[in-house]
Amino acid sequence: MDGGILKGKGLHKFFGGLRAIDFLDFIVPEGKVKSVIGPNGAGKTTLFNMITGVIPPTGGILEFAGRSLNGLKPHVIACLGISRTFQHLELFGNMTVLENVMLGRHRQTASGILSAGLRLPRMRREEKEIRENALQELRFMGLEDRAMLSASALPLGEQKLLEIARALATQPKLLLLDEPAAGLNTRETVKLSETILRIRDRGITIMLVEHDMSLVMEISDEVLVLNYGKKIAEGSPREVQRNPEVIAAYLGEETGNA
Amino acid sequence: MSKKDFYPLLMIVIAIGVFPWVVGGNQYFISILVFMGINSIVTMGLSLLMGYAGQISLGHAGFFGIGAYSSGILTTKYSFHPILAFFAGIFLSAVIAFLVGKPTLRLKGHYMAVATLGFGEILFIFFNELSPLTGGPSGLSGIPTLTFFGHLLEGTTYLYLVWGFVIILLLFSLNLINSRVGRALRAVHGSEIAANAMGVDASWYKVQVFVLSAVYASMAGSLYAHFVTFISPSSFSLMFSILLLMMVVVGGAETIWGALLGAMILTLLPEYLRGLEDFEVLAYGAILMVVLLFMPQGVLQGVRSLFGGKKS
Numbered sequence: 001m002d003g004g005i006l007k008g009k010g011l012h013k014f015f016g017g018l019r020a021i022d023f024l025d026f027i028v029p030e031g032k033v034k035s036v037i038g039p040n041g042a043g044k045t046t047l048f049n050m051i052t053g054v055i056p057p058t059g060g061i062l063e064f065a066g067r068s069l070n071g072l073k074p075h076v077i078a079c080l081g082i083s084r085t086f087q088h089l090e091l092f093g094n095m096t097v098l099e100n101v102m103l104g105r106h107r108q109t110a111s112g113i114l115s116a117g118l119r120l121p122r123m124r125r126e127e128k129e130i131r132e133n134a135l136q137e138l139r140f141m142g143l144e145d146r147a148m149l150s151a152s153a154l155p156l157g158e159q160k161l162l163e164i165a166r167a168l169a170t171q172p173k174l175l176l177l178d179e180p181a182a183g184l185n186t187r188e189t190v191k192l193s194e195t196i197l198r199i200r201d202r203g204i205t206i207m208l209v210e211h212d213m214s215l216v217m218e219i220s221d222e223v224l225v226l227n228y229g230k231k232i233a234e235g236s237p238r239e240v241q242r243n244p245e246v247i248a249a250y251l252g253e254e255t256g257n258a
Numbered sequence: 259m260s261k262k263d264f265y266p267l268l269m270i271v272i273a274i275g276v277f278p279w280v281v282g283g284n285q286y287f288i289s290i291l292v293f294m295g296i297n298s299i300v301t302m303g304l305s306l307l308m309g310y311a312g313q314i315s316l317g318h319a320g321f322f323g324i325g326a327y328s329s330g331i332l333t334t335k336y337s338f339h340p341i342l343a344f345f346a347g348i349f350l351s352a353v354i355a356f357l358v359g360k361p362t363l364r365l366k367g368h369y370m371a372v373a374t375l376g377f378g379e380i381l382f383i384f385f386n387e388l389s390p391l392t393g394g395p396s397g398l399s400g401i402p403t404l405t406f407f408g409h410l411l412e413g414t415t416y417l418y419l420v421w422g423f424v425i426i427l428l429l430f431s432l433n434l435i436n437s438r439v440g441r442a443l444r445a446v447h448g449s450e451i452a453a454n455a456m457g458v459d460a461s462w463y464k465v466q467v468f469v470l471s472a473v474y475a476s477m478a479g480s481l482y483a484h485f486v487t488f489i490s491p492s493s494f495s496l497m498f499s500i501l502l503l504m505m506v507v508v509g510g511a512e513t514i515w516g517a518l519l520g521a522m523i524l525t526l527l528p529e530y531l532r533g534l535e536d537f538e539v540l541a542y543g544a545i546l547m548v549v550l551l552f553m554p555q556g557v558l559q560g561v562r563s564l565f566g567g568k569k570s
Binding site for chain 1: 430431433434437438439440441442444445447448449451452453454455456457458459460466470512
């Protein structure tokens with residue numbers, strides 16, 4: 001378990017009296033799919049928000065590729081190589097599908113207001129590169145024929161894929177997927193699981209929050225189970241599924257008749 | 259600039275070029291077109307700020323005033339060369355916009371509007387009260403007209419100067435929005451949290467575009483000062499900030515072209531509404547309401563969809 005790309009030690013987040021994440025230790029191994037599951041309110045999205053710097057931890061350590069994430073702003077963390085999708089879609093509805101993905105290339109490019117406004121040669125080269133790369137990611141996600149549509153015009157399933165394409169365009173080392181299968185039909189979910197594995201095969205570590213248990217159990221290398229902000233189990237899908245505490249958390253406490 | 263912008267741009271260049279002949283050198287018509295150009299410069303900057311980055315400002319009359327007073331004061335009282343004064347105004351506006359923008363751009367929507375409104379009012383008070391410099395409420399007169407190699411710029415030549423600025427800034431703005439920076443601005447508008455998560459420093463881009471729009475406004479203010487040669491605080495009041503905002507909204511905030519069109523419509527309109535005297539403001543309000551009700555995306559999009567054009 002050592003040598004993980006992302007590590008948390010004693011990580012906690014309290015909202016007043018509510019312990020959203022309660023002294024959590026975890027490791028995300030590089031190049032693997034690690035899922036975080038747990039009942040609603042277990043602290044999964046809070047964990048994602050802390051990793052990406054959206055909310056600061058109350059305390060504890062977060063370390064990414066040997067670097068502390070504590071106190072870094074979201075855009076700095078993104079530039080270190082952590083990208084994400086959102087549980088509630090956060091697409092740029094005022095932009096086309098292609099432009100959404102092109103925005104993902106922001107961190108690899110450098111043109112400022114002057115070189116963009118004057119359309120300097122450097123900026124034009126850069127722009128071409130951005131476009132080609134974005135088209136490549138759209139093809140990877142199977143959205144290339146949607147490129148010129150407005151992002152808000154896509155059906156939900158494709159919007160979810162677009163968020164992944166945009167995140168991939170940032171060339172992340174670690175990709176956080178927050179409930180990517182929510183709202184997808186069975187066929188789309190099957191396709192999604194294939195896509196996630198293809199992303200992993202590109203060498204990108206994946207951290208997945210998901211309620212669709214068959215998806216989680218099928219593609220995860222490791223599963224971390226949270227309940228009320230505490231880790232109740234961690235291990236391979238098989239181990240976790242057998243864990244009595246996990247079963248209790250999902251099906252309710254045993255009251256003697258189970 | 260993309261290809262679809264080329265022909266409208268060419269049309270503008272030709273229209274401005276032949277306009278003085280069409281109206282037979284009529285100074286009144288030419289001056290209206292000069293004011294259209296000056297207002298367009300401000301609204302293009304505001305369009306970048308509002309339409310693209312999604313940040314509102316009710317204080318841009320203040321930056322317009324800083325440009326105008328910098329040019330006015332430095333040329334009349336300190337005998338600066340107008341070009342030097344022009345750049346001094348830009349510099350001052352940029353610095354003030356940075357200092358004001360840094361804290362206020364943390365605010366959202368109405369709060370940002372109120373904060374910038376307050377800023378505009380503070381400047382308005384400065385223009386009024388710094389009488390030794392600004393001439394106070396009675397204004398500053400004797401601002402020199404511009405010359406170009408000994409050739410006096412007035413009427414037609416000043417029209418060309420102002421619209422030269424419009425065209426250059428239009429090109430600059432169009433380039434900007436079709437770039438990495440433009441996408442970052444629109445992303446901030448679309449979803450600030452996602453923009454940040456993709457590595458865009460949203461708050462820094464907001465400050466940058468605020469400064470840029472202030473620079474546009476300052477340029478326009480300088481051009482205004484040298485054209486009218488007399489400035490007084492009433493030209494830089496809250497009413498003008500609101501008028502600028504109306505221009506952007508009426509034309510269509512989400513395109514640079516819309517901002518241009520809005521500036522032209524609302525510069526021309528008062529000339530026709532003048533006969534209504536006290537009811538002028540009423541007519542303004544009515545027009546704004548009609549546009550917002552029937553063309554919520556502005557006149558430009560409204561007209562486009564009337565002719566069955568696609569939404570772009």
